[in-house]
Amino acid sequence: MTAPALVALRDVGKTFPSGLVALAHYDLDVREGEILTLLGPSGCGKSTVLRLIAGLASPTAGAIEWSAPQIKNNIGFVFQDATLLPWANVFDNVYLPLRLSGVSRTAAALRVEDALEHVGLHNFSRALPRELSGGMKMRCAIARALVTRPELIMMDEPFAALDEVTRFKLNDDLLALKRRLGATIVFVTHSVFEAAYLSTRIVVMSRRAGRIIDEIAIDPAIERNDDFRSSKTFADVRHRASQALRVSIEEAAS
Ligand code: ADP
Ligand code: MG
Numbered sequence: 634m635t636a637p638a639l640v641a642l643r644d645v646g647k648t649f650p651s652g653l654v655a656l657a658h659y660d661l662d663v664r665e666g667e668i669l670t671l672l673g674p675s676g677c678g679k680s681t682v683l684r685l686i687a688g689l690a691s692p693t694a695g696a697i698e699w700s701a702p703q704i705k706n707n708i709g710f711v712f713q714d715a716t717l718l719p720w721a722n723v724f725d726n727v728y729l730p731l732r733l734s735g736v737s738r739t740a741a742a743l744r745v746e747d748a749l750e751h752v753g754l755h756n757f758s759r760a761l762p763r764e765l766s767g768g769m770k771m772r773c774a775i776a777r778a779l780v781t782r783p784e785l786i787m788m789d790e791p792f793a794a795l796d797e798v799t800r801f802k803l804n805d806d807l808l809a810l811k812r813r814l815g816a817t818i819v820f821v822t823h824s825v826f827e828a829a830y831l832s833t834r835i836v837v838m839s840r841r842a843g844r845i846i847d848e849i850a851i852d853p854a855i856e857r858n859d860d861f862r863s864s865k866t867f868a869d870v871r872h873r874a875s876q877a878l879r880v881s882i883e884e885a886a887s
Contacts, residue, residue, distance in 0.1 A: 635664060636664040636665040636666055636667065637664065637665055637700060638662040638663060638664055638665075638698075638700060639663050639664065639665050639699070639700050639701075639704055639784070639785060639817055640662075640663045640686055640697060640698065640699050640700070640704070640705070640785070641660075641661070641662045641663070641697070641698045642659055642660060642661045642662075642682070642685065642686070642692075642695065642696075642697055643660060643695050643696045643697075643698060644658050644659070644660060644694065644695040644696070645658075645659040645660070645661075645685065645692045645694065645695035645696070645697065646658065646659070646692060646693050646694030646695055647659075647678070647681050647685065647690070647692055647693055647694075648693045648694075654842050655678045655681045655842070655843065656678045656681055656682065656685075656692075656842055656843040657694075657842035657843070657844075658695075658842075659678075659682070659695070659842075659843050659844075659845075660845075661682065661836065661845070663686070663785070663817060663819055664817070664834075665700075665817055666815065666817055666833075666853075667817060667818075667833045667834055667853070668811060668817075668818045668820060668831050668832050668833050668834075669817075669818070669819050669820065669832065669833070669834050669835075669836065670819075670820045670821070670822060670827075670828040670831060670832040670834070670835045670836070671683075671819070671820070671821045671822075671836050671838060672822060672823075672825065672828045672835055672836070672837045672838070672874060672877075672878060673837060673838030673839065673840070673843075673878070673881055674823075674840050674878070674881055674882050675823070676840060677838045677839060677840045677843055677881065678838060678842070678843035679789070679821045679838060680789055680821065681843070682819075682843070683710075683787045683789050683819060683821060685697060686708070686785075686787060686819065687708050687710055687787055688705065688708070689710075704783075704784050704785055707781050707782070707783045707784070707785075708783050708785050708786070708787060709778030709779060709781065709783035709785070709786035709787065709816075710778055710786075710787045710788075710789075711771075711774050711775055711778045711786070711787070711788045711789065711791045712774070712789050712791070713789055713790040713791060713793050713794060714794070715762070715770035715771050715773060715774040716774065717762040717770060717773055717774065717777075718762070719761070719762050719763065720761075721761075721762075722758065722759050722760060722761055723749065723754060723757050723758050723759070723760050723761075723762075723765070723773050723776075724745055724749070724758040724759065726762070726773055726777055727745045727748055727749060727773065727776045727777045727780050728741050728745050728780070729777060730777060730780055730781050731744065731745070731780055731781065734781075741780075744780055744782075745758075745776075745780060746758070748776040748777070748779045748780040749776050751776065751779055751810055751813070751814070752772035752773070752775050752776045752779075752806070752810070753772060753806070754769065754772050754773060754776060757769065757773075766799075767794060767795050767796075767799065768795055768799040768802065768803060771791055771792065771795065771803060772803070772806075774791070775791070775807075775810075779810075779814070783816060784816055784817060785816065785817050785818075785819070786816050786817070786818045786819070787818075787819050788818060788819070788820045788821065789821045790821050790822055790823065791803075791820075792804070792822075792827065793822070793823065793824075800827070804827060804830055804831055805857075805858075807831065808831065808857050820832070825871050825874045825875050825878060826871065828874055829851070829867055829870040829871045829874060830857055830861070830862065830867070831857070832849075832851055833850070833851055833852075833853040834848065834849065834850050834851065835847075835848070835849040835851070835870070835874055836848050837849075837874060837877035837878055837881060838881065839880075839881045839884050840881060840882070840884060841884055846877045846880055846881050846884075847873065847874075847876075847877035847880075849870055849873055849874060849877075851866070851870055852866075
């Protein structure tokens with residue numbers, strides 16, 4: 634059974650004023666509860682898809698359809714750079730989205746603490762960003778995205794700059810968080826390994842105007858752990874995703 638689409642891109646186009654066509658005739662359903670990963674070479678339009686869904690940019694053609702308008706008004710966004718305010722401590726960085734929507738510091742305190750607890754940073758609320766490791770900065774950015782309790786979270790290559798050990802740890806923590814919160818996640822990565830490990834569905838995009846080359850579903854019931862990493866399913870998904878990515882890159886070069 635396919636879950637209903639929270640948001641759907643229908644025949645979407647995005648042409649920049651320069652004339653560059655980032656997306657053309659692009660269709661994508663984001664279904665409730667999934668971890669949907671967009672995989673594709675640099676410049677294929679992955680960030681553009683996230684920005685359109687988040688309302689940070691508008692399509693130049695087609696439509697974005699929402700199952701419920703309140704979801705659209707509360708989307709969590711995590712960027713590749715943690716983008717923390719350097720002069721503000723962890724608490725204040727996470728408080729920011731609530732502050733911007735007019736919630737007082739006192740009224741926000743429990744929700745900020747709760748978000749910090751979710752990412753394991755509850756003992757670091759007074760720390761400044763420069764005192765945190767790369768992984769902790771990213772946890773702080775994730776807490777900031779969670780603090781408004783969004784049903785839909787966009788993550789744009791959030792772990793790309795981290796070393797592999799930290800990345801694996803954050804992958805597992807993200808999955809645990811997902812189990813606790815039940816939110817829907819749209820995730821962007823360059824990494825076939827990361828896509829195969831995290832996703833319930835992978836969409837491989839071509840550099841040519843974001844065309845979708847392949848779509849790979851992974852049973853959400855399969856537990857993601859070290860056994861999964863050494864399973865045949867994981868190897869099969871990786872193999873298929875790598876092949877699609879190769880087609881995508883060859884298309885880009887031709
Ligand atoms: P990805 O995230 O897959 O690397 P992007 O969505 O960032 O790709 O970009 C898709 C294409 O659109 C690229 O060719 C990029 O240079 C171009 N692009 C992105 N943002 C803008 C912009 N604001 N103005 C002009 N071109 C842009
Ligand atoms: Mg990008």
